[in-house]
Amino acid sequence: MGTFSLAPDQLDWCAELRELAGRRLAPLAEKGEPGRVNRPLVAELGQLGLLDRLFTSGALGLCLMRESLAQVCTEAETALALQGLGAHPVHAYGTKEQRERWLPEVSAGRAVAAFALSEPGAGSDAAALALRAEPDGDAWRLTGEKCWISNAPEADFYTVFARTGAPAEGPRGVTAFLVPADRPGLTGDHLDMLSQHPIGLLTFAGVPVGPDDVLGEVGGGFGVAMNTLNLFRPSVGAFAVGMAQAALDATLAHTAQRRAFGGPLKELQTVAHQVADMALRVESARLMVYAAASAYDEGADGVPRRAAMAKLLATETAQQVVDAAVQLHGARALHRGHLLEHLYREVRAPRIYEGASEIQRAIIARDLYRATEARKP
Incomplete structure (x- = not known):
């Protein structure tokens, strides 16, 4: 890839994807409700095998998918990207049980994922996040808020970043958790944004998480x-x-x-x-x-x-x-x-x-x- 020229089969695949986007994805995007997760569109992405490619195509393949879809249907592009962003930590850092539970559902378009990093007081400064993971025996309870979270509050699970250490520890005190949407104490609201994507606020009121919910290692969330x-x-x-x-x-x-x-x-x-x-x-x-x-x-x-x-x-x-x-x-x-x-x-x-x-x-x-x-x- 030194000259960054794409192979003929890559170019052909991008053209095919643009054609599919216009014929099968754009009509579903037009039927979606602004500001809400378009589950039929996500399901069609799964049916076309595009969601599975999120975990197999590498960075360049991901770029080719996103660029091709964006030329024809930005709603499909965004739905694809959000599935990848929310599920990639599970693919890369999840336990065998976490991966078996969620990744097939994401690939099939049956489960909607979300990446919950940003907070009202910690957007671009990810090391300053304040969502607390308070010790509860050998587990934790999450307390605080996440804001501007794509696919919230409608996602089926969230990759959540919370502070298990003291604030002074900065990035070393952050842990990543896989949090199913049906956990008690987890609620959310939709946000009305300029671009009508599904984006919301999440409130954690003592949401229970345990060692089996950790993605990677405790303190390795950053x-x-x-x-x-x-x-x-x-x-x-x-x-x-x-x-x-x-x-x-x-x-x-x-x-x-x-x-x-x-x-x-x-x-x-x-x-x-x-x-x-x-x-x-x-x-x-x-x-x-x-x-x-x-x-x-x-x-x-x-x-x-x-x-x-x-x-x-x-x-x-x-x-x-x-x-x-x-x-x-x-x-x-x-x-x-x-x-x-x-x-x-x-x-x-x-x-x-x-x-x-x-x-x-x-x-x-x-x-x-x-x-x-x-x-x-």
């Missing part, structure tokens, strides 16, 4: 969270690239047929140059995403920095490209139901979730300075 994000951050970039590509394709079609000032818009130099810049940004972001995903799959050095770079560049690029596409389309792009009106709402959130752009810059800079110090004689 590593579970960061390793999961290192896998999924490049694919957030792939989601952004897919949206940007859809906006670019729509702009190419529009400016080729739309006439103004005596000819097609594409013949105006200012328009042509802007379209060229859009294409340049999309391709640059795509290459950065593929590079980061390949580094993850190959076990290369600097994966957190590469993942941060990919997410940062791709999500910021997508915002710019979608905005430029809206400008070139004019008022029609702001009409509810237009592709670009949809993308304009969808493209904003990825610059915040799974680590805001500012956090990605901090990760990149910290890694660069660390590497510089390590090279000093």
Whole structure:
């Protein structure tokens, strides 16, 4: 993958996935209730075998799925990604019993997963989370809140990160738990967001968890969270690239047929140059995403920095490209139901979730300075 060129079979599969998304997934997405989990859509993702691929395709395969789906049906893309984000810690760190109980259900689209990390006072600063895991014999009781949790409060189980140690321990005092949704004391509410994804608030009122619910090791939850994000951050970039590509394709079609000032818009130099810049940004972001995903799959050095770079560049690029596409389309792009009106709402959130752009810059800079110090004689 040094040149980041995809093999013919990969290109063919991406084309097939885009066709499937338009024919089988988009109609189900249109029937979904805004702000709620679309279980028929999740079930269809399972029926098509896409959810099972979350655990077998590696980082690059995940990126190809997310980019391809995003070009056609962002709702299907998001449903797929959320299943992966919530279930990956179970796949990577779960016990045999945890994996056998939940992963087949996730792969089949029968169980909805969620990744419960963010809190009202600890969004991008994951080490500062305050959800308490209070000792109760050889077990714990979870007390506190999680906020802005995708698929909450409708998920069937949650990967929950709670503080088993003292606050002064920082990331070393965090443990990951697998918490089924029917545990006593666990409640939640829907949140009404700009982009109408299923997102909610979770309240833990002494929710019981035991040693059998731990993912990984006690005190190792921060590593579970960061390793999961290192896998999924490049694919957030792939989601952004897919949206940007859809906006670019729509702009190419529009400016080729739309006439103004005596000819097609594409013949105006200012328009042509802007379209060229859009294409340049999309391709640059795509290459950065593929590079980061390949580094993850190959076990290369600097994966957190590469993942941060990919997410940062791709999500910021997508915002710019979608905005430029809206400008070139004019008022029609702001009409509810237009592709670009949809993308304009969808493209904003990825610059915040799974680590805001500012956090990605901090990760990149910290890694660069660390590497510089390590090279000093």
